[in-house]
Amino acid sequence: MTESKVGIVSYGAYVPRYRISPQEIGQVWGTDGAAMGKGLNVVRKSVPSPDEDTITISTEALRMALTRGKINPRDIGAIYVGSESHPYAVKPTATVVAQAVGATPYLTAADFEFACKAGTAAIQTCMGMVLSKMITYGVAIGADTSQGAPGDALEYSASAGGAALVIGRENLIAEINGTESFTTDTPDFWRREGQRYPSHGGRFTGEPAYFRHVGECGRRMMERAQTEPSHYQHVVFHQPNGKFPQRIGKSLGFTDAQMKYGLVTPWIGNTYSGAALIGLANVLDHAQAGDRVLVVGYGSGAGSDAFDLTVTEGIRNFDRDHGPQVQEFLDGGTPLSYAMYAKFRGKIHLGGS
Amino acid sequence: MTVARFWRETPRRYNLGGNRCTACQTVYFPPRAVCPTCQQHRQSIGKMEPYTLCGDGEVFSYSVVHEAAEGFEMLAPYVLALIKTPEGPLLTGQVVDVTPEEVQVGLRVRASFRKLREDGRAGVIHYGYKFSPVREKGPREAMASPASQEALARAAARVART
Secondary structure, X not given: OOOOOOEEEEEEEEOOOEEEOHHHHHHHHOOOHHHHHHHHOOOOEEEOOOOOOHHHHHHHHHHHHHHHOOOOHHHEEEEEEEOOXXXXXXXXXXXXXXXXXXXXXXXXXXXXXXXXXXXXHHHHHHHHHHHXXXXXXXXXXXXXXXOOOOOOHHHHOEOEXXXXXEEEOOOOOEEEEEEEXXXXXEOOEEOOOOOOOOEEOHHHHHHHHHHHHHHHHXXXXXXXXXXXXXXXXXXXXXXXXXXXXXXXXXXHOOOHHHHOOOOOHHHHOEOHHXXXXXXXXXXXXXXXXXXXXXXXXXXXXXXXXXXXXXXXXXXXXXXXXXXXXXXXXXXXXXXXXXXXXXXXXXXXXXXOO | OOHHHHHHOHHHHHHOEEEEEOOOOOEEOOOOOOOOOOOOHHHHOXXXXXXXXXXXXXXXXXXXXXXXXXXXXXXXXXXXXXXXXXXXXXXXXXXXXXXXXXXXXXXXXXXXXXXXXXXXXXXXXXXXXXXXXXXXXXXOHHHOOHHHHHHHHHHXXXXXXX
16 A cells, blocks of 8 residues: 555546447448347447547547646656557657657656556556656556457457546545556467457456456455445446446446446447546546545456545546546547448558558 | 658647747747748847647638548548638648538637658658547437436436426
């Protein structure tokens, strides 16, 4: 458990505008898309424009966070971007983001990769640097534009979006009371170097992977914090689909009401590294001072990071109305046909070299 | 475009970095070495200071591009517009997240950070500003999630009671 105060100073989220439904995808592959969507609890998923990627999504989310929190970008000492879809294999996403928000040159920056939990790992790194007073503000971003192979089950949920958290010691809107992690070598989902689409272990991604890690990490977090599910107003789990978080939430003793704002995947799909952070952003959009929040992220490979937070009085004066709230991303969007989706996602190969 | 040339233009492409003449307060984008507005250009030498545009604007005029340039095929048809900024400069930029039919003169837009082009599959990726429409806040009934549907129902009930 941490001894000094550290927490969230500001936050921002961004989800691309376009959407596609499981029915539209299923129609192309001759499968029952509606049943697939129901099974996954995914109504639609977001689709990035051809000119959007993890760098642009991260930048938009962080710009919103800096404006909302009235933070001078020059006070940022570290930017870490967690993603499994960095546009470059070699050339950090974080450098472009830092330049685009005006935080360069006096800061450290790096890209994190731990499947879907690279963003929560970035939060922990920022917490350490902020608490040790190496930096004033640290930025943790989780963002992705991941894809499933055409026709694969992943295609029904893999989407795009991200969120940025500014971590600091003062002017907190949510204090991080503590963090826990649970990590093992579990090959449930992976993408080899040079491969375009990820591979996964089918049902193996459930019990020994997601449910074990999220369950163990969440339970340990509550043990260390000496809390019970009833102490929390909100809970956020990593959400590769809309069903897994509901199931783990119930097994840990949480109600649908506690999961209401933290569950966003049914309306935007699985944003991978962005998923838990966008869920947290939606919770912060609705939270009241004094609310307690449990966040448990998950990354394949595999590991979980949990955070126990308390929303502070600072939320009352925080400019949550600047820029779109997460609810607008959940509601809004322009529907796409599969043909346009394939064009946007580069699944159509043009002639020539 | 070479890597070095684009890199030199990063401040203006990423952050709309222009400059302002401190003698007559005219804002320029892209930045200029001297102020052509001042009657004697020499007055402005050494008086041009960096100035970042706020990113807001409205469509002054526009064109719909159907025959896309190389590298822009996936975006066609797309809208290329002149954007009038509140600071004064007129910018050329693509308007995104809209259909061409939605664009009209006077449409309020805001700068967004997008990928501009790639130097092939192995080359550097160029980023910079484009413009997206400023949409009114509020849920869209057609695609509203249950949480918003509840809010809409509550709002409708309040209206019914009054």
